[in-house]
Amino acid sequence: MSQTVIRVENLSKQYVLGALRHDTLRDQLAAGMRRLAGRGTASPDQNRIWALQDVSFAVDQGEIIGVIGRNGSGKSTLLKILARITRPTRGRATIRGQVGSLLEVGTGFHAELTGRENIYLNGAILGMSRQETQRKFDEIVAFAEVEKFIDTPVKRYSSGMYLRLAFAVAAHLESEILLVDEVLAVGDAAFQKKCLGKMGSIVDEGRTILFVSHNMTAIQGLCSRAIWLDLGQMLEDGPTQQVVSNYLRSNASGTHAEQTWDDFASAPGSDEVRLHRVAARPRDGQPQDAITVLDPVVLEFEYWNQQPGLHLNLSLFVHNEQGIMVFNTAPLHEPVWHGRPFPVGLFRSVCHIPGSLLNDGTYRVTLLVVKDQAIVLSRHADILTFEVQDSSAARGAWHGQWPGVVRPLLEWETELRATLSGAPVERDSSTTARS
């Protein structure tokens, strides 16, 4: 039963960046002329990157394997090679069985065609025969919940309907091996739940799935084994929990969650104030510990004041990875030192960000040291970076990107205010509860 269906041996893929840049014939000719003239040859190593380097692993039939790693780690390249879209530079992959790939939802969909037409077209693109599509047609339509609009051009579909239909076609592929890339990044909660359920049942049928995602919750929920790629190399291959937690820890330490300057003279700052240490940590942990969306976060700043009698305060600008400023804060209500002259000495200011406030993602903190609440003595852009990680405990059935700049855990109240006489109480109460 547990037969090896995918065997990957020293798989490597090199991209030549120069070839991508020499887009026009003239550039290429000019480069050729330079080469002929014996000068200006493109430095070969600089323009080459290994998107994948000596990756080896084997997958047994019926396994569902999560492939994780940061952007540009080679996850998609690996799937593209296995899907035969691009070929490896070195090494080989042996695949036993029909491969279906779902690298993008809705590839080949045509906006002008109806849902029905697109099902057949997309089926053919994904390698299904017409009879196969015909046989699965009702199931696909039911899964996508587009019965009423099946003869409407898909350009009139809502984006949710479009995605459901596109996923539905791919999900009904009968291939023994399925390669799935980041399809859960789209769609609403119900859709994702459905997709995950479908993937689970595909595995129950004894088929094999290779699943690329940034969504650790989905990976942990679906996969028993995970492969971690970084800069084209395989860092770890093992049980999902272990690989995922190592991966998350590495992400947390990869950022500047803590910086210390012991030498006063070279420390950043101005003549008046120099920094000694900055750190971001979960309230109950150390700067290298992972911060989850549930944890209160502590930002610590230690600095020397050189000039007696300064009225100092700090100002923090916190940006998320989209570059949106999430908030600006200053210790204007700090009870002890605010408004008092600072003597010479080493100070420590701590900012507490409550738990269940920030969304998951990477945050960059810019620090301003301000005199008299008006004059900026020094500005330290991105002096701290910290990562807030998602937590499965914070989620319900929803596995996708949680939208919003912040993700506060807010208090909710629902009460039944009145019942309409004669109307059934059950329906009334549910209506009220939903609103």
Place this chain on the structure above:
Amino acid sequence: MSVKVTQPRAGEPPLTVVEPAHRLLDLDLRALWQYRELLYFLIWRDVKVRYKQTAIGFTWVIIQPLVTMVIFTVIFGNFANIPSDGLPYPIFSFTALLPWSYFAQALGQSGRSLVGNAGLISKVYFPRLVIPLVAVSSPLVDFAVSFLVLLGMMVWFSVTPTWGVLLLPVFLLLAALTAFAVGLWLSALNVRYRDVSQLMPFLVQVWMYASPVIYPVSTIPEKWRLLYSLNPMVGVIEGFRWALLGKSSPDFTVMAVGSAIVLLLLAGGLVYFKRVESSFADVI
């Protein structure tokens, strides 16, 4: 080709080995055959989509060659007085416009085909030859419609076709192969060098003047005929005129030379296409 698929014996799954390329040429016709339904669906998509949300839909297929014919008749037939081997100029030019429009459309579409389907190529596997094949096949539908118009014109001008009409599919095939052969080169080059997209309209225009669309072959001096016949479309258009109008008897050496050129272009095009096809997804 980089990929070898061993066909399974009954009940066994196929075994695919993906590795760097080492063979010079493997057309992998079996893979092409396996994906014949995709070919069919993509042709169907092209035809279906082309005139969606237009008020007069398929009528456009008829209007375009008809208007061109009228313009040619007025300008070349009347003002410029270009000879037409004693045939009425409208039907003389329309019999040439029929294969020519098909060829121009097929060439243009196949040249742009790979880049136009970049989304598919970078996300799904299928034999890449399907794409230019679709591009030269879908204009055949337009050809069929214009052909009906020609039949109407032949009745109007009371022209009776010769038995040569049975050879018409052969001439059409030659036009399709020419478009396919050149399209293979252009589409694959276009993936890398977008200059090709700029070149194409110009190429089609020049090619038309190098083909006997608006003038008869008889106007070409004898000593230039051999050079002239290197253009495969000369044989195609001459063939159409001969088969449908039966006026001038065709020069079969012209057709032989043209066919030989097409076969050479086709063989070279296939080798080149297969050589670079595995890098399409990386470069496109």
